[in-house]
Amino acid sequence: MTDSKVSNLMEARRRPCARKxxxxxxxxxxxxxxxxxxxxxxxxxxxxxxxxxxxxxxxxxxxxxxxxxxxxxxxxxxxxxxxxxxxxxxxxxxxxxxxxxxxxxxxxxxxxxxKTVRKHADHLFNLHKKPDESLRDYLRRFKAEKANIIGCNDQVASSAFKKGLPTEHELYRELAITPSQTLAEVFATAERYALWDDDRIAAKKASKPADHPTRQAS
Structure with a gap:
């Protein structure tokens, strides 16, 4: 680079307009x-x-x-x-x-x-308790989905939560008997049933015989 080019470059850097x-x-x-x-x-x-x-x-x-x-x-x-x-x-x-x-x-x-696509309250009706899913896991998953919906109506959420349960489930029958519960009451009822469900699952696991490897004769 020639001396003149270096001088021009240094001069340009000194100018306020060049920085702007x-x-x-x-x-x-x-x-x-x-x-x-x-x-x-x-x-x-x-x-x-x-x-x-x-x-x-x-x-x-x-x-x-x-x-x-x-x-x-x-x-x-x-x-x-x-x-x-x-x-x-x-x-x-x-x-x-x-x-x-x-x-x-x-x-x-x-x-x-x-941009994140905002979900509507109707999305909750797509949620269902899976056959191998505990009630607590379904409750946790439902709450997480509801939290992502801005301005979700509690009555809609209550209906969607009940609809996601199998009709033969004890909690479904409980919610059907008392349909006027608020969402907070629905979740509180679900928590009580989840405790019972947790105990049932734990008892079922405890009752299973432990698998011991068969000792082969030498």
Whole structure:
């Protein structure tokens, strides 16, 4: 490299405008100072392989505590990006992001294929107790699925839980006799039956004769 090229490169690095070109943020966002005594919060990084809206919700919830303005939101959010997501951020056109709303929009559009498909309450009617599944395991599995459904109606969940039981099951008959129970009462009743079911399974295992290898005559 010639001396003139080296000089030109060093001069370009000294220019403020050259540094600005590498940032997707507008000059207004770049120049906005952070609040006094601001400490960057600890936020789980986004690497480009998970639900963008979940990351965005978590970020916004955290930043509420700091009463952050748009410029600070932009800068801190960019710091939560890692790996492929950080590489994507640096491919954005210089000066293309002027506020956090714009940043959030292009972020969710870029990673929309990773959005988690929200299940509806009707999904619970697809759950059934398996023949070889204990009542406790079915109860645990049902609760886990319900927890993933936002705003799930308790009455719908109660009906779905009962429908997933075999009609000959003792708990099914109990719930059929008292159909007006709340979901909390249904789960409490199921817990009592699960204890009985656990004892029955344990007793069944204990009653099985131990398998001892047959000693062969020498």
């Amino acid at each position: 070109l590498i940032s997707p943020f507008t000059e207004e966002v770049e120049r906005a100072p952070p609040p006094k005594r601001f400490t960057t919060p600890s936020i789980t990084p986004f690497k480009g392989d998970s639900d963008p809206e979940s990351h965005l919700r978590h970020f916004k919830s955290t930043m509420i505590l700091y009463k952050a303005d748009g410029a600070l939101m932009c800068k801190v959010f960019a710091m939560t990006l890692r790996g492929a997501a950080q590489d994507w951020f640096h491919t954005l056109p210089s000066g293309s992001i002027g506020n956090f709303k714009e940043f959030a929009l292009i972020f969710t559009k870029e990673y929309t294929s990773y």
